[in-house]
Amino acid sequence: MKFSLLYELDMPASLEKSEHDIFHEAVEQSVFAEQMGFDCVWAVEHHFLKEFSHSSAPETFLATVAAKTERIRIGHGVVLVPPPFNHPARVAERVSMLDIASNGRVEFGTGRSITKAELGGFNINPDESRGMWEEATREIPKMMTQDLYEGFEGQYFSMPERYVVPKPFQKPHPPMWMACTSPPSFELAGKYGLGVLCFTIGEPGELEQLIKVYREAIKNPEPISQVVNEQVAGFTVLHVGEDDAAARQRAGEAAVWYFGKLFEYFGEIASYEGYRDYRKRFEDSKHFYEEEVRQKMIDNLVDKHVICAGDPDRCIDTVKQYEAQGIDQFIGIMQVGAIPHEDIMESIRLFGEKVIPAFR
Numbered sequence: 001m002k003f004s005l006l007y008e009l010d011m012p013a014s015l016e017k018s019e020h021d022i023f024h025e026a027v028e029q030s031v032f033a034e035q036m037g038f039d040c041v042w043a044v045e046h047h048f049l050k051e052f053s054h055s056s057a058p059e060t061f062l063a064t065v066a067a068k069t070e071r072i073r074i075g076h077g078v079v080l081v082p083p084p085f086n087h088p089a090r091v092a093e094r095v096s097m098l099d100i101a102s103n104g105r106v107e108f109g110t111g112r113s114i115t116k117a118e119l120g121g122f123n124i125n126p127d128e129s130r131g132m133w134e135e136a137t138r139e140i141p142k143m144m145t146q147d148l149y150e151g152f153e154g155q156y157f158s159m160p161e162r163y164v165v166p167k168p169f170q171k172p173h174p175p176m177w178m179a180c181t182s183p184p185s186f187e188l189a190g191k192y193g194l195g196v197l198c199f200t201i202g203e204p205g206e207l208e209q210l211i212k213v214y215r216e217a218i219k220n221p222e223p224i225s226q227v228v229n230e231q232v233a234g235f236t237v238l239h240v241g242e243d244d245a246a247a248r249q250r251a252g253e254a255a256v257w258y259f260g261k262l263f264e265y266f267g268e269i270a271s272y273e274g275y276r277d278y279r280k281r282f283e284d285s286k287h288f289y290e291e292e293v294r295q296k297m298i299d300n301l302v303d304k305h306v307i308c309a310g311d312p313d314r315c316i317d318t319v320k321q322y323e324a325q326g327i328d329q330f331i332g333i334m335q336v337g338a339i340p341h342e343d344i345m346e347s348i349r350l351f352g353e354k355v356i357p358a359f360r
Contacts, residue, residue: 193218
């Protein structure tokens with residue numbers, strides 16, 4: 001199994017730090033993660049989500065990380081590919097340039113956004129975002145591989161034939177992924193031969209059926225890109241400390257803040273027909289926060305392995321829960337909530353020295 005970090009560039013008001021601080025601390029953490037044996041650093045693209053994510057230009061962050069590292073993979077994901085967010089040609093150019101800059105280390109994740117703040121901010125009808133994602137995701141690999149791109153006339157974007165340059169360093173192009181949270185998206189990722197970036201939040205056991213759906217669908221794919229990328233990456237909040245009680249408490253408080261913000265933005269979109277598969281998850285999430293005592297909520301997060309938090313032995317046990325479901329890559333978000341930079345660096349060190357070796 002591979003291990004990765006994910007960056008949203010969280011900036012809660014209680015942290016009392018600047019965007020400059022958050023950016024450069026995340027770069028320092030990423031460089032250290034390479035030294036500690038992590039395989040990939042992912043950075044999301046979000047817009048208008050104050051406090052929750054200040055990562056609106058992840059390509060700049062990732063280029064900085066790439067310049068300071070040599071081995072670790074560079075996860076550009078997810079890129080919001082509906083054309084009002086990013087014209088497909090610009091995505092192809094940007095991903096290719098980042099792949100060149102990193103000497104062929106890019107992983108290319110695609111998505112459409114699940115927040116009304118982002119979709120509405122770019123005047124995107126949520127019920128049309130899936131169609132926009134599909135059109136763009138089909139054409140971008142062609143732009144990265146055809147010498148003279150053949151052009152396209154579609155419902156959501158049109159473009160005449162053009163030389164889309166540069167071309168990526170990896171041939172035919174970087175591995176492609178799809179953000180997945182609902183059963184239909186897992187099946188679609190398998191059908192199209194894309195890797196799964198699983199942002200489903202819950203107990204590891206809940207992933208088993210979703211991954212089975214994906215594995216079955218990808219047996220006979222209709223690839224949307226030039227290469228079938230059969231991988232499942234699972235995501236959760238991650239924090240390791242020498243003191244088990246202190247680490248689980250620190251992570252639990254950060255996770256409660258993070259999930260609260262996530263569900264706040266997530267709930268706004270659940271009423272739209274194009275996001276009907278998210279409704280049940282949103283409704284279920286409400287019950288997750290009905291605990292009368294905050295501490296019991298934190299204990300549930302840790303004990304049910306919803307998050308990976310505690311001392312190295314506890315974290316090894318949690319990772320094993322994900323491994324048993326068929327996860328190929330374990331993605332942890334460490335820069336989350338108000339956890340101090342020094343504690344994140346210590347968490348990276350402990351995970352690299354004591355957790356990763358248990359799976360190698």
